[in-house]
Amino acid sequence: MVRRFPTVASESAKAILGETLKFPSGKIAQNRFLKAALTEMLSVFEPTNPKVNGVPTQEIINVYDKWGNGQFGVILTGNVQVSPVHLEAPGNAMIFKEGETPARREAYKQWAKVIKQDGALAVVQLSHGGRQTPITVNSSPFSASDVQLDKEVRFVGFGKPIPLTVEQITTEVIDRFVYAAKYAYETGFDGVQLHGAHGYLLAQFTSPTTNKRTDQYGGSVANRQRIVLEIYEAIRKEIPASTGFLIGLKTNSVEFQSEGTTVEDAVEMCKAYEKIGFDFVELSGGTYEQLAFQHIRDSTRQREAFFLEFAEKIRPVFKNTVVYLTGGFRTVNAMVDAVKSGATQGIGLGRPITAEPDLPKKDPPRSCRLSCS
Ligand SMILES: Cc1cc2nc3c(=O)[nH]c(=O)nc-3n(C[C@H](O)[C@H](O)[C@H](O)COP(=O)(O)O)c2cc1C
Incomplete structure (x- = not known):
């Protein structure tokens, strides 16, 4: 059940959130809004038939036609x-060499096209589940080490992972990210984002847990963090920055676990991502073990953004x-405050824009409060 709490946004707020953002490789986002990744689970799931497995369906195209x-901006x-x-x-949608078909390419081209219809930059989030792959899909997934996830998510558990060898890090991870990035480039997307947050494979490498x-x-x-940098470099060898193709990263600012990635670690890692x-x-922020998608403390509720103090x-x-x-x-006012304070340049939105898929277009932009937060 969604409860709306419309807020009044001033003209100056509208102007700030409407400012463009320029990326190092040259492309420009038309405003500060980013539609965050939200798993759709609307692609074909036929594990025994690689030609159709993971092909995006018409339902995905319909959903992205709204956004x-x-x-x-992105x-x-x-x-x-x-x-x-x-x-x-x-x-999940998939891109992998064993599944190459004209129909899959066509689906990705359609996907990019509907995303870009109103000027947004279209970016594919590339991920590898690693040990967070449900046991029903794979009982012996790869990971950085053999640390098993002892939890059920959506009533399903996780198998004991197999540590990747150094050779497999190249063949099973880096090469696959590069293949998928080239595919995104060739099918009309403006860039890719490596999913390095929330406990998926790349975060399994960056986190000491x-x-x-x-x-x-x-x-x-x-x-x-070496694996993340190696993937970046391997993609750039194939698709240089001069093409304007974007490479982004979603990363944890903090993990809230006793031995997890700290904000000090995140600062160190981000220095290398900038360089x-x-x-x-x-x-x-957060992992499957310590999910962080809700307001817990009153101070966070006030400022809204869960990770603001870490972003600062x-x-x-x-x-x-x-x-x-x-x-x-x-609310728009919290977004504007976060930009004004210098904690961030862009505003990522997940759940709110499932209720308001055209939020950035609204004049003046408004927002809602969701009862689930
Ligand atoms: C249903 C759902 C699916 C999500 N899927 C993804 C995903 O595929 N990739 C990702 O990086 N984050 C995913 N997230 C996290 C969101 O991108 C976002 O970080 C989180 O929802 C917090 O933002 P919000 O408070 O604006 O919703 C998902 C979140 C939800 C609620």
Whole structure:
């Protein structure tokens, strides 16, 4: 049940949120709004038939026709999987070489086209489920180490993961991300975002709770984030920045776990993301073990954004890379305050824009408060 609390936004608020954002590789977002990734689970799920498995359906096109008509600066897809046996959930869209068909290409071209109809930049979120792949999909998923997720999500548990060898990190992870990024480029998307947050495979590498490796991919912050930087470089070898193709990252600002990624770790990692040239970094937080998509403290409720205090610490690191903050925003005034305070440049919205898919287009922009927050 959605409860609406319309807020009055001034003309100056409208002007601030309507400002353009320029990315290091040249593309420009028409305003500060980002439609955050929201898993759709609306693609074909036929594990025994790679030719159709993970092909986006007409339902996805219909949903994005709404958002595409909403004048967002950037529209992210939900998590699109780069490995057909490592999903976030059955029904995820997928891009993988064993599944190459003209029909899949056509579906992705259609998807990009509806997203871009009103000027938004279309960005595919690329992900690998790693140990967070449901056991019903894969009982022995790959991960950084063999740390099993001891929890049920949507009534389903998770298998004991197999640590990737160094060779498999290239063949099963980096190569697959590169293939999917090229595919996104060729089918008309403006960029990709690597999903490095919420406990999926890349976060399994960056987090000390799930990365117990003693080789060059484990231990120090630099080693734990190596895989993310290697994926960035491998994509850029195929699609240089001069093409304008965006490479972004969703990353955790904090994990709220005793041995998890701290904000100090996040600051260190973000320095390297800025240096290597990521176009944008979207700050989020939490994992399956410690979900963080709700207002818990009163101070957070006041300022709305769940990760604002962490974004404030991380933001000074970025000079060229554009920063988005996602999670908890419900009113225009809180969005404007977050931008004005310098904590973020862009505003990511998830649940609110399922109720108002054309929110950025509204004149003046308004927002709602959801009872679920
Ligand atoms: C139903 C649902 C699906 C989501 N799917 C994804 C996803 O595919 N990828 C991702 O990075 N985050 C995903 N998220 C997290 C959102 O992108 C966002 O970070 C979170 O909802 C907080 O923002 P909000 O308070 O504006 O909703 C999902 C969240 C929800 C509620």
